[in-house]
Amino acid sequence: MKKTLVAMMMAGAALVAVPAAGQKADDTNRLIDQGMNHSQVMTIAQEMTDGLGPRLTNSPGMRRAEQWAIDKFNGWGLADVHRDGFEFGRGWEIVSVSARMMSPRPLALTAIPVAWTPPTNGAVSAPVIVAPMTKEEHFAEWKGKLAGKIVLVTLPGDGSEADKPGFHRLDSSDFEKLDSFRQPKYDPDSLNRRLERVAFPEKLDAFLKAEGAVAWVRESKRDGKLVHGEGYNYRAGHTLTLPGIELAAEDYRRLARLAKSGPAPELEIDSNVRFDDSDTKAYNIIADIPGSDPKAGYVMAGAHFDSWVAADGATDNAAGSAVVMEAARIIKALGVRPKRTIRFVLWSGEEQGLLGSLSYIDKYLASRPGPAEGEDGNLLYYGWPNRYPITPKPGYYDLKAYFNMDNGSGKLRGIYAEGNVAAVPLLKEWLTPYASLGAGRVVAATTGGTDHVFMQSVGVPGYQFIQDPLDYGSRTHHSSADTYDHLKAEDLRQASVVMAGMLLASANSDKTLPRFPVPSQPSAYDPFKYKDPNE
Amino acid sequence: MKKTLVAMMMAGAALVAVPAAGQKADDTNRLIDQGMNHSQVMTIAQEMTDGLGPRLTNSPGMRRAEQWAIDKFNGWGLADVHRDGFEFGRGWEIVSVSARMMSPRPLALTAIPVAWTPPTNGAVSAPVIVAPMTKEEHFAEWKGKLAGKIVLVTLPGDGSEADKPGFHRLDSSDFEKLDSFRQPKYDPDSLNRRLERVAFPEKLDAFLKAEGAVAWVRESKRDGKLVHGEGYNYRAGHTLTLPGIELAAEDYRRLARLAKSGPAPELEIDSNVRFDDSDTKAYNIIADIPGSDPKAGYVMAGAHFDSWVAADGATDNAAGSAVVMEAARIIKALGVRPKRTIRFVLWSGEEQGLLGSLSYIDKYLASRPGPAEGEDGNLLYYGWPNRYPITPKPGYYDLKAYFNMDNGSGKLRGIYAEGNVAAVPLLKEWLTPYASLGAGRVVAATTGGTDHVFMQSVGVPGYQFIQDPLDYGSRTHHSSADTYDHLKAEDLRQASVVMAGMLLASANSDKTLPRFPVPSQPSAYDPFKYKDPNE
Incomplete structure (x- = not known):
C-alpha cells in the first residue's frame, strides 16, 4: 500500500x-x-x-x-x-500540575486541572473523602463531613473491557445505517436537562466551599491513564472558587478503594494555573x-x-x-x-x-x-x-x-x-x-x-x-x-x-444547493408523551 | 450472568x-x-x-x-x-521523577526511570539529539556529536492502529490452535542473539559516557501515554553510569519531530531514584x-x-x-x-x-x-x-x-x-x-x-x-x-x-503425572541450515 x-x-x-506539450x-x-x-x-x-x-x-x-x-x-x-x-469570558492556562498520594504510601498520580478552575496557590494536602454527587439532592448526605477534605466527587467506576477494536474504518454496512432520512423532532425537556447539568458545577462548588472543603477531584472518563480536563465555567462571575482536578481513572479508583479499606489516603495537589483577563x-x-x-x-x-x-x-x-x-x-x-x-x-x-x-x-x-x-x-x-x-x-x-x-x-x-x-x-x-x-x-x-x-x-x-x-x-x-x-x-x-x-x-457551479424554508417553529414532537419524573 | x-x-x-442433616x-x-x-x-x-x-x-x-x-x-x-x-544484585526504587520540555515551549512529559539506572542528582537540562542505536556498529555515526546532550536512543516509531479488540476471551478456534503437539527444537544461535541484546545496554552506556552525554531517553513500546521502565542491569558492577528514562511514545516522538523540524528541544530530567545495597x-x-x-x-x-x-x-x-x-x-x-x-x-x-x-x-x-x-x-x-x-x-x-x-x-x-x-x-x-x-x-x-x-x-x-x-x-x-x-x-x-x-x-491422587526421561542433550534442530549473516 x-x-x-x-x-x-x-x-x-x-x-x-515534464508536461506533455500542448496539453x-x-x-x-x-x-x-x-x-x-x-x-x-x-x-x-x-x-x-x-x-x-x-x-x-x-x-x-x-x-x-x-x-x-x-x-x-x-x-x-x-x-x-x-x-x-x-x-x-476568561483566559486560562496550565503552568504545571502535580498530584501525589502522601499516605498510605507515596505515589505520583496522573492529573490535569479542570479547565477554568482556580489555582491551589502552592501545594495543598488533605485527606480524601469519596462523596459522589451529581444532583443537589445528594448534598444532604455529605453536609458537615467535608471540612478540610479533598472531595472525590465522582462515583468510582469499573475497569473497562475494550472488546471492540479501538480503531475503525467505515464499511458498507456503516453507510447503510447512515443513509436513511429521519424525521426531525424536538424534545423541549432535553434543553432543561442540559441546563441542569451545566448549572450543577456552580452549585456543587458553592456547597463544597460552604462546607470548608479544600479542593475537589473527579475521575477520568477513560481508562488507561488518560486524562482530559474539560471544564465549562469560563465566564467572568461564573468561575468556580475551589481548585478542581481530574485524576486518571486508575489513580482515582485506587484512592477510592484505599479510602474504603482503611484510613483515608492523604492527597497533595499543586495546581499551578493562571487566569488571563487581558481580553x-x-x-x-x-x-x-x-x-x-x-x-x-x-x-x-x-x-x-x-x-x-x-x-x-x-x-x-x-x-x-x-x-x-x-x-x-x-x-x-x-x-x-x-x-x-x-x-x-x-x-x-x-x-x-x-x-x-x-x-x-x-x-x-x-x-x-x-x-x-x-x-x-x-x-x-x-x-x-x-x-x-x-x-x-x-x-x-x-x-x-x-x-x-x-x-x-x-x-x-x-x-x-x-x-x-x-x-x-x-x-x-x-x-x-x-x-x-x-x-x-x-x-x-x-x-x-x-x-x-x-x-x-x-x-x-x-x-x-x-x-x-x-x-x-x-x-x-x-x-x-x-x-x-x-x-x-x-x-x-x-x-x-x-x-x-x-x-x-x-x-x-452554475447551480447552488437547494435550501430549506427558513424554519419558523420547533420540529414536531410527541405532545401526548408523559414526562417520567425520574428522568 | x-x-x-x-x-x-x-x-x-x-x-x-443450614446443612441437610446426616449428609x-x-x-x-x-x-x-x-x-x-x-x-x-x-x-x-x-x-x-x-x-x-x-x-x-x-x-x-x-x-x-x-x-x-x-x-x-x-x-x-x-x-x-x-x-x-x-x-x-542491587536494590533500587523510584522516589520521584519528572521530565519537562523547556523549549520550544514548556510542557510536562510522562516519564519513568529505567529500572536500576542511576539518579540525575537533581534536575539536569540539555538539548536532545535523536541518535537511534541498537548495535555497536551504530556508534561510529554519533561519535563526537553527543557531548552535553540528552540522547534519544530509540528510532521514533509510528502511531499504532488498534484494529483488533484490546480485550479478548478464548474461544474454540483458539483452543484448536493450541492443541497440537509440536516437536521440540533447539536453536543455538538464539542464545547468542539474546546475549548480544542483553549485553548492549552496558556497551551503549560506556559509549554515551565516553562521549560526554548527559543522560539517555528511550521511547515507550506502547502508545497512549503508557510507560513501563523495564531495565536489566541490576547486578553490582553492571549497573549503568548514565541516568536513563523512558518517555511516553507521544512525548518521545514529539521531541523527535521538533528536533527534526527546528532547533533541538531542551529537555529537563529529574530522576530521583535510590539504590539500596543493604541486602x-x-x-x-x-x-x-x-x-x-x-x-x-x-x-x-x-x-x-x-x-x-x-x-x-x-x-x-x-x-x-x-x-x-x-x-x-x-x-x-x-x-x-x-x-x-x-x-x-x-x-x-x-x-x-x-x-x-x-x-x-x-x-x-x-x-x-x-x-x-x-x-x-x-x-x-x-x-x-x-x-x-x-x-x-x-x-x-x-x-x-x-x-x-x-x-x-x-x-x-x-x-x-x-x-x-x-x-x-x-x-x-x-x-x-x-x-x-x-x-x-x-x-x-x-x-x-x-x-x-x-x-x-x-x-x-x-x-x-x-x-x-x-x-x-x-x-x-x-x-x-x-x-x-x-x-x-x-x-x-x-x-x-x-x-x-x-x-x-x-x-x-493414587496416581502421579507421567514424567519425561531426564533430558540428556539439546532438542533436535536442523544442522543443515545456514546462518543468515544479517540476523
Missing part, C-alpha cells in the same frame, strides 16, 4: 516536471497533484500541534496560534485575513480567496481551531484546521480565480458550545431572539436553536455552501445531507471525482456536535463530512493522547484534496 | 448455614463454596496492589511485601512459612500444608510475586500471587489433611529471568553445570537450560506436580500439557469437576515465559494454566496501567477454585 503510494507520487512528480492539465487533476504530491498538510499540522500546542479558547496559547494562522494565510496570499472577535473576547480567523462575480455569493470551509488542554489538540481539531488551511493553500497554488469567493474560517469557542460559528451566524447570517429576562447567559448556546422567529440578515442567502471538518484524522468518506434530500444530487455530483478516493457517499442522515449545526438550524446549507472514525472515540478525543502521532498523513492528504475540490466545485 | 451468580452465591450461603458436603463442593461464596482473593489482591504497590525484585517495596505475605500465610495457619534467598539477595516465600504421608512427596503452586514499577503489578502478577495465596487459604479453610504436602511459593526475580524458580530448582531439584570460565554471569539465566548433564538431586522425584499462574487476570480455561501427551489423561481427570467453570481443556502445546519453564527443562512436571488473555497483552502487561482496576473478580475467584482443586486432586 505504502509502496504503491510512493510509486504513484513519484510518477505524479515526474508528470509535473493543459485539468484543474481537478492539478488539484489532486497539488494535494497529493506537494502536500503541506502534515507540516501545517505539525507546527500547529508540536509547535503551538494546546489552543484553549481565549488562552495565551490560542492567541499565539491565531497570529500563526494569520501569518500562514497571508503568506499564501489570501485576502482580507483577519480576526473576528466575539464576547467569550475577554475569543476570535475566529477568516481568510478569503476573492471570487470574480461579486453577485454570486460565497462558499466557505471551516474547522474549529480551539482545543482542550490535555495534549496538543491534534485529532480534535488540528486535523480539520490543517485540512481547511491546506485546502486554501492548494486552491491558491492552482492560480485559479473562482466565480464565487471562497472563505476559510478557523472557529474558536467550539468546545464551549459552537460559540464561534454561532457568533458568525448571529453577525452575518441570521438572528434569533436573545435570552429572556432572567435567563442564564448560557442560553446563548443552549437556548439559541429553540428561539423563534429567525430573522435572516442581508448576508443570509450569500452563503451558498459551508463545509466543516471536525471528526478526527480519518479520511473523508462522503457527506451528511442533513435531511436535505433535495441537495443530494448536487452534493453527489460535486463528490463524483473523489469517489475513487473513497469520498463519494452522500447519506441522508444528520450529524451533530460541530460548527455546521447552528447554520442548519437557521436554514443555511452547512455540511459536515463523513469521516473514518479511527481511534477518535476510543482514545484521542479530548485526551492526553491527542498528539500529532495519531494523525494519519494519507487520510489528511485525501481530506485536503476533497475539501479543496468541494470548495472549487461549489464556487464555480 | 451477574444476577445468576449472585443467586448461586446466595443459595450456596444458605446451604452452608456431609463433598470436598469439591465445599472447596467451590469456599472459593466462590467466601472468597478473599480480591481482598488479598487489593492489599497487594493498592496497599503494597510495586514489588521490584530486591527493592524496599518487595521487602515489605515479603513480610506481608509471610504474615498472611502464618495467619491462615500454614506450616514452615519462610523466605528462601538467592543471590541477586544483595532476593527471596522466594514458601509455605506448606503438610501431607499425611511423608513418603508421598509434594505438589506445589507458584506465581511470581515480583513486579515492575510503573504501576502496582496487578495483572503481572498480583493476580497469580493472590490466586496462589487464596488457594492456600481455601484448602486450609476446608480443614482437610492431604496425602501429599501442598507447597505454595511466591517467586522473586521472575521479571529478570525466572531467577527465583531457577534458584529453587538448583537447590532442591536438579543441577546443571555452571557458566564456563569467562562466561558472563547472565548465563545463569540465558545459558542454563542449554547446559548438560542434568544431575537430579534427592528431591527431584518428590515434586509430583507444579502449577503456575502468570498470564494476567483472565480465568483459567485449562492447562498446557507441555508436549507431555502421556500426562494428558490425568490432567484431564483432575480438571473434570471444573470443566463447567470453563477450565476443562488440556492442550498439547507448550507455553513459555514463566516459572514452570526451567522445571520442564530438567524433566520436572511443571505446568502453566491456559488463561483468557483479556487486555494483558494490549494494555496492562508491565505498564503504568497495571493496577487493581484491571483485575476481574469473577475470573480470579474461578482461578482460585481451580488452582485449589488441582492441588487437592494431585495431592490426594
